[in-house]
Amino acid sequence: MEEGGNVTFGDGSKRNVVGKGTISVPGLPSLSNALFVNGLKANLISISHLSDEGYSVLFSKDYCSILKPDGQTLLKGMRSSDNCYCLEASIVSNHVSMDEQIELWHERLGHMNFRDLRTLGKFNCVRGLPKLGKKANGVCGPCQQGKQTKSMHKKGKYLTTEEPLELLHMDLMGPMQTESLGGKRYIFVCVDDFSRFTWTYFLREKSETFDKFKMLCNKIQNEMNFNIKSIKRIRSDHGREFENATFETFCNGLGISHEFSAPRTPQQNGVVERKNRVLQEMACVMLLSNNVPRNLWAKAINTACYIGNRVFLRPGTRNTSYELWKGKRPNVSYFHTFGSKCYILNDRDQLGKFDAKSDEGIFIGYALNSRAYRVFNLKTLSVMESSNVVFDDTRLKSNDHEEEVIFSDVSPLEEVVVSPNVGTSNVNNDDTQPIDRVPLLDSK
Numbered sequence: 001m002e003e004g005g006n007v008t009f010g011d012g013s014k015r016n017v018v019g020k021g022t023i024s025v026p027g028l029p030s031l032s033n034a035l036f037v038n039g040l041k042a043n044l045i046s047i048s049h050l051s052d053e054g055y056s057v058l059f060s061k062d063y064c065s066i067l068k069p070d071g072q073t074l075l076k077g078m079r080s081s082d083n084c085y086c087l088e089a090s091i092v093s094n095h096v097s098m099d100e101q102i103e104l105w106h107e108r109l110g111h112m113n114f115r116d117l118r119t120l121g122k123f124n125c126v127r128g129l130p131k132l133g134k135k136a137n138g139v140c141g142p143c144q145q146g147k148q149t150k151s152m153h154k155k156g157k158y159l160t161t162e163e164p165l166e167l168l169h170m171d172l173m174g175p176m177q178t179e180s181l182g183g184k185r186y187i188f189v190c191v192d193d194f195s196r197f198t199w200t201y202f203l204r205e206k207s208e209t210f211d212k213f214k215m216l217c218n219k220i221q222n223e224m225n226f227n228i229k230s231i232k233r234i235r236s237d238h239g240r241e242f243e244n245a246t247f248e249t250f251c252n253g254l255g256i257s258h259e260f261s262a263p264r265t266p267q268q269n270g271v272v273e274r275k276n277r278v279l280q281e282m283a284c285v286m287l288l289s290n291n292v293p294r295n296l297w298a299k300a301i302n303t304a305c306y307i308g309n310r311v312f313l314r315p316g317t318r319n320t321s322y323e324l325w326k327g328k329r330p331n332v333s334y335f336h337t338f339g340s341k342c343y344i345l346n347d348r349d350q351l352g353k354f355d356a357k358s359d360e361g362i363f364i365g366y367a368l369n370s371r372a373y374r375v376f377n378l379k380t381l382s383v384m385e386s387s388n389v390v391f392d393d394t395r396l397k398s399n400d401h402e403e404e405v406i407f408s409d410v411s412p413l414e415e416v417v418v419s420p421n422v423g424t425s426n427v428n429n430d431d432t433q434p435i436d437r438v439p440l441l442d443s444k
Helices: 047-052 094-108 114-122 141-147 206-224 245-254 266-289 294-311 321-326 400-406
Strands: 006-008 014-023 031-037 056-059 063-067 073-079 085-087 167-173 186-192 198-203 233-236 257-260 341-345 358-366 373-377 382-386 389-392 416-418
Touching: 047 056, 094 114, 167 206, 167 266, 186 206, 186 266, 198 206, 198 266, 198 294, 206 245, 245 257, 266 294, 294 321, 294 358, 294 373, 341 373, 341 382, 358 389
Parallel strands: 167 233, 233 257, 382 416
Antiparallel strands: 006 014, 014 031, 056 063, 063 073, 073 085, 167 186, 186 198, 341 358, 341 389, 358 373, 373 382
């Protein structure tokens, strides 16, 4: 109880305030900021104070009612013979008292959640706890400060887009602890919302993001015979590589709406966030399964993206991303195990009659613009593209090639050598073979 101040009566006289506090009377709600005034012979309730607290007071000929902001009756007073409205505890509605009790017991029991608190009172699970009413409208501030968590984001049940390029999801992964063979540290991932077709590009610095996005737009325009303005929306986080003047000018010039997920809420761009995880986990497994050197992670990400586009079904459909994007079913007959041992025909050097005709290598993916495979030549320590490759997918895992690549003295920048023979001798020349390359993978 606090002391200090005074109260002025109707006749102009003043009395000292002895104390101020909260009054709890059985059958009545708690009255806060009540003043104990010296010399006052009756208990009075101030109408102005009730109004300041957000309550409404209605007077009629026989009684008055004090209403909560939601319209529920808090208190009632009957008119007396001396024209005063007297409040009686027996007139207070039962639900008000029970509401006050549940708030009180909520605090007494360490801010226990209201559902379990009502269950305790309803089934008499403990002694000394009365039956409690419903929780009053409003929020318990201390509970929010101590218990608040992130909002839930429900999984979408329906397709939100009706055609390719209606919405592109974008994100940047990295930096990676180990630089790639080509000196890259970041991965730019872009996913078409309708087909879930995915593109990946590898960057040395974040500042290269816009150039890769612009290049992707041009490739999509040529590949799909779409006008570049057909890209309606793109969605990303608030990273400075996406939220900058260059991106804004480019999008405004082409009529592209750039949407952003809420700060620290990656769930709102969950399509590409989940794709990031899938690519990273697939690449990690492929590297570990055959003990492939870690600096070939970019090749593993490339291959994971290439495979994923052709084998993962679009949620809610029975079509692969490749079929939704290209309009035909993909062919996977030419796929081989990433990191497996292979033999590359040496058709570049002048060989003697008794020299070895092939070099050992590691299979690291599929060529982008030709019907060929990408391999790492263990003899020349360079990345090559060739169609004359024999694979040993069944060979037992070994650590041999890991040591040969990691501890080499060559520059980390890769040398790409393209074999003049781009035809595949053991496959048919139809459009479902590796020649059907989509410019979705970076060559670095």
